[in-house]
Amino acid sequence: MDVTAEVALECLERMVVIRAVEEGICAEYSNRNIRGPVHLSIGQEAMAVGVLNVCRPEDVAVSTHRDHAHYLAKGGSVGAMIDELYGLESGCSRGYGGSMHLFSGEANFMGASAVLPGSTPIAVGLGLGCKLDGRRAVAVGFSGDGASDEGSFFEALNLAAVLKLPVLFVCENNGLSTNTPLAARQAQTDISAKARAFGLVAANADAVDVFAVRRAAAEVLDHVRSTSQPAVLALTADRLCAHVGPVSTIDPIDTGAMLAEAANGATRDPIASCVGAILRDEPQLRGECIEILEGVPTRIAAEFRRANAAFEDRNAVAGLVAPPPPKSHTV
Amino acid sequence: MVSPDTLRVDYAGAVVHALKQEMERDTRVFVYGEGINDTGAYLNSTDGIAARFGEARCFDVPNCEDALVGLGIGSALMGYRPVFVSLRVDFLMLAMNQIINHAARWPAMTGYQASVPLTIRALIGRGWGQAAQHSGALYSMFANVPGLEVVLPSSPLEGAGLLLTALRSNLTTIVIDDRGVFAGAEDVPAVVEPIPFGEARVARAGTDVTFFAISSMVSFALRVADQVAASGISAEVIDLRTARPLDEETIRSCAARTGRVAVFDIGWPGFGLSAEVARVISEASPLQRRLLSVHRKDEQTPSSAFLEDAHYPRLDDVAQQVEAHFS
Numbered sequence: 001m002d003v004t005a006e007v008a009l010e011c012l013e014r015m016v017v018i019r020a021v022e023e024g025i026c027a028e029y030s031n032r033n034i035r036g037p038v039h040l041s042i043g044q045e046a047m048a049v050g051v052l053n054v055c056r057p058e059d060v061a062v063s064t065h066r067d068h069a070h071y072l073a074k075g076g077s078v079g080a081m082i083d084e085l086y087g088l089e090s091g092c093s094r095g096y097g098g099s100m101h102l103f104s105g106e107a108n109f110m111g112a113s114a115v116l117p118g119s120t121p122i123a124v125g126l127g128l129g130c131k132l133d134g135r136r137a138v139a140v141g142f143s144g145d146g147a148s149d150e151g152s153f154f155e156a157l158n159l160a161a162v163l164k165l166p167v168l169f170v171c172e173n174n175g176l177s178t179n180t181p182l183a184a185r186q187a188q189t190d191i192s193a194k195a196r197a198f199g200l201v202a203a204n205a206d207a208v209d210v211f212a213v214r215r216a217a218a219e220v221l222d223h224v225r226s227t228s229q230p231a232v233l234a235l236t237a238d239r240l241c242a243h244v245g246p247v248s249t250i251d252p253i254d255t256g257a258m259l260a261e262a263a264n265g266a267t268r269d270p271i272a273s274c275v276g277a278i279l280r281d282e283p284q285l286r287g288e289c290i291e292i293l294e295g296v297p298t299r300i301a302a303e304f305r306r307a308n309a310a311f312e313d314r315n316a317v318a319g320l321v322a323p324p325p326p327k328s329h330t331v
Numbered sequence: 332m333v334s335p336d337t338l339r340v341d342y343a344g345a346v347v348h349a350l351k352q353e354m355e356r357d358t359r360v361f362v363y364g365e366g367i368n369d370t371g372a373y374l375n376s377t378d379g380i381a382a383r384f385g386e387a388r389c390f391d392v393p394n395c396e397d398a399l400v401g402l403g404i405g406s407a408l409m410g411y412r413p414v415f416v417s418l419r420v421d422f423l424m425l426a427m428n429q430i431i432n433h434a435a436r437w438p439a440m441t442g443y444q445a446s447v448p449l450t451i452r453a454l455i456g457r458g459w460g461q462a463a464q465h466s467g468a469l470y471s472m473f474a475n476v477p478g479l480e481v482v483l484p485s486s487p488l489e490g491a492g493l494l495l496t497a498l499r500s501n502l503t504t505i506v507i508d509d510r511g512v513f514a515g516a517e518d519v520p521a522v523v524e525p526i527p528f529g530e531a532r533v534a535r536a537g538t539d540v541t542f543f544a545i546s547s548m549v550s551f552a553l554r555v556a557d558q559v560a561a562s563g564i565s566a567e568v569i570d571l572r573t574a575r576p577l578d579e580e581t582i583r584s585c586a587a588r589t590g591r592v593a594v595f596d597i598g599w600p601g602f603g604l605s606a607e608v609a610r611v612i613s614e615a616s617p618l619q620r621r622l623l624s625v626h627r628k629d630e631q632t633p634s635s636a637f638l639e640d641a642h643y644p645r646l647d648d649v650a651q652q653v654e655a656h657f658s
Contacts, residue, residue: 111437
């Protein structure tokens with residue numbers, strides 16, 4: 001690890017918050033009080049956390065339909081997000097946005113687009129706003145590899161480069177657009193190479209390792225901030241969940257199992273990888289790691305219980321009948 | 332007669348005049364478009380902006396309409412007031428994802444916490460053999476969408492006042508500049524006053540029939556009114572000014588008064604202005620009440636189960652509406 005113990009635990013804690021919120025969604029979804037499509041980030045937490053951990057509060061971010069991790073890593077309120085999933089007025093988007101359109105003005109999380117590559121051109125505009133503000137803030141535009149199938153993704157890269165705007169485009173490559181593999185969609189699958197062809201600086205990192213993401217992000221962010229030129233950070237990770245719906249392909253966090261998985265050098269779970277790196281370099285932090293793995297999910301489960309009760313109270317007045325569960329979560 | 336309080340300008344001059352006035356007052360306003368600083372660009376409607384305010388506030392951009400609208404949305408979310416100028420409405424078709432899915436919807440998707448004060452000016456290449464791809468009106472595609480404002484000025488004076496309102500609006504506003512309104516000149520106040528959206532204007536008084544018109548069809552309707560006056564028909568001409576918001580109140584009251592209506596549209600008939608005017612009249616007139624439109628709410632769809640339930644038509648509500656409307 002090339003970070004302090006404090007930063008290492010901060011990254012771990014943020015990833016566990018994201019995972020625990022999404023495990024909460026999986027656990028609660030069948031009660032049908034969370035009514036709307038959910039696109040989970042399980043397996044991809046290190047992308048959001050590694051990048052946003054080296055951003056400043058005044059930096060602005062925009063995201064996609066898979067926005068939970070970005071919202072939470074940027075500092076969005078956990079309770080307000082869970083309220084949003086339940087459609088409550090106290091939700092971070094006042095019940096209008098739902099899972100795909102989280103928003104936090106306080107955290108400079110400017111919202112999320114569910115029609116790709118919508119977030120990418122908007123990130124260019126946020127970068128222009130940062131430049132006009134003259135405060136050396138940076139715009140961070142998250143997108144998936146699916147967005148890089150689209151023409152306007154590359155329009156946006158070109159526009160940011162030609163106007164010299166401080167934008168970090170983070171392309172989260174989980175290798176799948178819904179379920180279609182990248183290689184079936186693009187003849188040239190190296191997203192960084194395409195970015196360089198447009199005149200942008202580009203870097204890669206494997207996002208199973210949050211500290212590798214953080215390192216790569218710090219380097220490109222420094223470039224973006226000091227030169228007011230855009231850059232692309234292409235990250236790879238496995239989506240350990242379905243494209244849409246409350247379906248995880250790994251077990252919920254269990255401290256014992258996580259500590260065992262942390263010793264597996266080939267793990268694709270970024271949380272296990274992070275715990276492994278911390279215990280390898282700073283074994284005295286074992287207690288703190290266990291505290292996070294056990295404490296965070298407990299706190300978040302309480303938030304779900306609170307929001308679910310608020311939904312029930314609200315519905316006691318509204319009297320909505322729960323609709324039948326979706327036949328398939330693929331659409 | 333030119334008094335010191337007014338300027339004699341054509342449409343392009345009026346647009347430039349209003350733009351300069353607002354850019355002077357509000358440093359958050361900036362303008363961009365493809366070739367915007369070319370001599371005579373946009374039928375001269377951006378002349379002198381860069382010379383006055385510098386190229387940082389009036390800049391040239393590559394050909395990438397979708398990204399260019401994204402540029403406007405993102406900076407608008409940061410509190411700026413961008414103006415994107417598009418040489419033809421037809422080119423905005425390349426930016427429909429950003430205009431419809433993003434600019435119009437972003438405020439709603441954030442629970443109306445964020446706003447997108449973006450202005451898009453787009454020209455229609457009416458006349459001079461511009462053929463299919465340079466002459467599209469296409470405004471009704473935008474007017475269909477909640478969250479957008481669609482403005483159709485009919486003269487220099489109207490162009491200046493309506494543009495000023497667009498620049499101050501917190502919604503994304505599409506200002507359609509029909510080449511047909513660029514010809515004549517008019518006195519415009521030295522200090523332009525904003526013209527509120529959704530308030531139609533009486534362009535000509537009359538008693539027998541009401542002509543509802545927009546954009547370049549207002550002057551056309553005035554000429555028709557003059558011609559039919561010789562046959563003893565007294566036509567009132569109403570400039571609707573904005574397609575969204577639409578001044579339904581004026582449409583209803585004029586139609587009730589004259590009882591006969593003609594609609595002068597710049598676009599195609601299908602799903603256009605005449606259908607819209609007919610709906611407003613048919614739903615409201617106490618003598619008619621022959622039409623009831625059943626539709627989702629005129630807003631962007633909310634996510635919450637509670638809000639979503641009120642967004643789509645509900646069986647009992649519609650049954651009640653039918654009973655009330657037709658009984």
